[in-house]
Structure formats: structure tokens, C-alpha cells
Amino acid sequence: MAKRPDPLPSLDALQQRLNAARGHEKAQQSASGGMSRSIGMGLRISVELVAGVVVGVVFGYLLDRGLGTSPWLLLAGFALGCAASARNLKRAVERLDKEEESGTTPGA
Amino acid sequence: MSQSHGHSPLAQFEVYPLVPLQFGPYDVSFTNASLWMVAVVASSLLLLGLGARKRALVPGRLQNVSEVLVQWIADTLRDSAGAEAMKYFPVIFTLFIFILMANMLGMAPYSFTVTSHIIVTFALAACVFLTTTLIAIVRHGPLKFLHFFIPEGTPLWMAPLMFFIELFSYLARPVSLSIRLAANMMAGHTMLKVLAGFVVMMGLGGIAPLAFLVVMTGFEFGIAVLQAYVFTILTCVYLNDALHLH
Numbered sequence: 211m212a213k214r215p216d217p218l219p220s221l222d223a224l225q226q227r228l229n230a231a232r233g234h235e236k237a238q239q240s241a242s243g244g245m246s247r248s249i250g251m252g253l254r255i256s257v258e259l260v261a262g263v264v265v266g267v268v269f270g271y272l273l274d275r276g277l278g279t280s281p282w283l284l285l286a287g288f289a290l291g292c293a294a295s296a297r298n299l300k301r302a303v304e305r306l307d308k309e310e311e312s313g314t315t316p317g318a
Numbered sequence: 319m320s321q322s323h324g325h326s327p328l329a330q331f332e333v334y335p336l337v338p339l340q341f342g343p344y345d346v347s348f349t350n351a352s353l354w355m356v357a358v359v360a361s362s363l364l365l366l367g368l369g370a371r372k373r374a375l376v377p378g379r380l381q382n383v384s385e386v387l388v389q390w391i392a393d394t395l396r397d398s399a400g401a402e403a404m405k406y407f408p409v410i411f412t413l414f415i416f417i418l419m420a421n422m423l424g425m426a427p428y429s430f431t432v433t434s435h436i437i438v439t440f441a442l443a444a445c446v447f448l449t450t451t452l453i454a455i456v457r458h459g460p461l462k463f464l465h466f467f468i469p470e471g472t473p474l475w476m477a478p479l480m481f482f483i484e485l486f487s488y489l490a491r492p493v494s495l496s497i498r499l500a501a502n503m504m505a506g507h508t509m510l511k512v513l514a515g516f517v518v519m520m521g522l523g524g525i526a527p528l529a530f531l532v533v534m535t536g537f538e539f540g541i542a543v544l545q546a547y548v549f550t551i552l553t554c555v556y557l558n559d560a561l562h563l564h
Contacts, residue, residue, distance in 0.1 A: 257494045257501070261491075262486060265486050269489075291490075294486035294487035295487070297487045301487075
């Protein structure tokens with residue numbers, strides 16, 4: 211029977227130890243920057259909420275002035291702006307979660 | 319020169335011309351804002367230029383600072399947008415170092431914070447927005463760019479509505495970039511000046527707001543660096559969108 215070399219079980223053990231060490235380091239990192247990181251996250255998300263609505267309202271208002279259909283386009287623009295800002299919020303939260311688990315510099 | 323340091327905490331944001339200039343009907347005076355922007359550019363050139371001079375293998379302090387900044391942003395760009403985005407690294411890094419030095423110089427006493435004015439941050443955000451949009455259109459063609467606004471799997475009757483919603487959320491990017499930076503800087507500095515006013519008003523009891531002021535100033539330094547980094551990392555994310563997900 212041919213001797214099949216074992217695919218280096220020591221590498222597996224090394225990987226496990228690396229993961230444990232990296233996990234430990236990540237926990238240390240997140241513990242140290244706690245407050246400023248969450249404030250950074252909060253600021254980042256709250257601006258997305260406002261920006262979408264602002265864009266929708268400005269668009270609606272300008273189109274209103276151009277086409278003279280006040281105030282309906284303004285209201286429609288406001289509604290679409292709210293929807294757009296909700297989409298941006300969802301994406302921003304997903305992005306923050308992805309950054310957190312991939313271990314990029316915290317605080318944003 | 320400092321005719322604006324009155325008693326209002328908002329007097330620090332006043333822009334006044336130092337060298338009045340006219341270009342036809344346009345007022346292109348050299349203002350105190352321009353002066354501080356020149357100072358920002360000069361100080362970043364000094365920091366990075368002097369830091370890169372010696373090229374020692376074991377860096378001295380200035381070189382270490384420059385290396386940390388370059389490496390931080392290079393890693394951020396590479397992680398967000400991939401190795402092929404590294405050709406845009408000079409632009410991204412220039413953006414970062416300008417905002418960082420502008421925020422930091424604004425922390426000096428009696429200084430003017432360039433990035434607290436929304437027109438300045440809007441100019442920066444508009445540059446980012448136009449650049450990423452142009453890159454996307456040139457790279458993928460205008461038709462595929464418009465297709466980005468209709469996500470996969472939307473039924474045909476919903477497509478126009480989705481197009482407008484996606485368009486608005488795309489246009490909200492420069493707005494949110496500019497508002498975030500300007501609001502953070504303006505609110506932070508206004509709060510510092512208001513607290514400082516309390517210190518003077520309360521006489522002997524001014525020890526309490528003074529202690530709070532010390533803590534808040536430290537916090538503002540952190541916010542200065544953080545906001546520069548957030549602007550940069552969002553630029554990298556938008557660049558990644560422009561290069562790949564179209």
C-alpha cells in the first residue's frame with residue numbers, strides 16, 4: 211500500500227492557534243476604542259438619514275418650480291427621498307457590520 | 319486682522335477678505351479661509367516632505383509619522399477597492415492629508431477651521447462624486463452605468479420607481495459626505511467656544527467647565543482624525559463601487 215503523506219496536520223493546528231490569537235487581538239482592539247468607535251458609527255449613520263431626505267426634497271422642489279406642479283412633486287420627492295435614505299441606511303449598516311467582522315480599523 | 323473674535327461663539331467661522339480681488343463680476347478675494355488653506359498645504363508638504371527625506375531603514379519620528387499615514391491609507395484603499403485601485407492612491411491620499419491637516423490646524427487657538435464651511439466640504443465631496451461617476455461611466459459604458467440603478471430582479475412595473483429611488487440614494491452620497499464633515503467640525507468648534515465662554519462667565523466656579531473643556535478638546539482631536547478617515551474610507555468604498563459593482 212502506497213504511503214500517502216498526511217496533509218500536514220501541524221498546519222491545521224497552527225491555523226487554529228493563529229485564529230485564537232487573532233480573535234484575542236480583535237477583542238482587545240474593540241475594547242480599547244469602544245466609545246469613540248460607537249460615536250463614529252452613530253454620526254456616520256445619522257448623516258445618511260438626513261442626506262437622502264435632503265436630496266429628495268431639493269429634487270422635488272426644483273422639478274416643481276420647473277414644471278409648476280406645486281406642491282405634488284415636492285411631496286413625491288420627499289417620499290422618494292425617505293425611501294432612498296432608508297436604502298442608504300441599510301447599506302451603511304451592512305457595510306459597518308462587514309468592516310467590523312473583517313477587522314478594519316475601528317472608529318468609523 | 320482678527321476683527322471677528324467677538325463674543326459670539328459663531329464669530330470664529332466668519333470669512334473676511336484679506337486681499338480684495340475681482341475677476342469680472344466675480345469676487346475672488348484672498349480671504350482668511352484661503353490663507354488657512356495655504357497653511358494646510360504648506361504644513362502637509364512640510365510634514366511629508368521632511369518625513370520622506372532621510373529614507374532611513376529604521377525611521378526617525380517624523381518619518382515614522384509619514385510612514386504610518388501612508389501605510390494606513392494604502393491598506394484601507396487596498397482592502398476596500400482591491401489592488402487595481404492602487405493607481406488612484408495619490409488622489410485618495412491627497413484628499414486624506416488635506417482634510418486631516420485642515421482639521422488639525424483648526425484645533426490651534428485663534429485658528430480658522432477650513433473644513434467647517436459646507437462650501438469647502440461640498441467642493442471636496444463634489445470632486446469625489448464627479449471622479450467616481452466619470453470613472454464608472456468611462457469604464458463600463460453609460461448603458462451599464464444606468465443599469466446599476468435598477469437592481470436585479472425588480473419587476474418591470476416597479477422599475478421606474480426603483481430607478482428614482484436608487485438615483486436619489488446615489489445623489490445622496492456627496493450630500494452626506496459634505497454634511498458629515500462640515501457638521502462635525504462646526505458643531506465641535508462651536509461647543510468648544512460656548513464652553514470657553516462659560517469658563518469666563520462663571521468666575522471661580524469656572525473650574526468645572528474648564529475641566530470639561532479639557533476633555534472635549536481631546537475628544538475633538540480624535541474627531542478631527544476620525545472624520546478625515548471616514549471621508550477617505552467612504553471615498554474608497556465609492557471608488558470600489560465605480561470600479562467593480564457595475
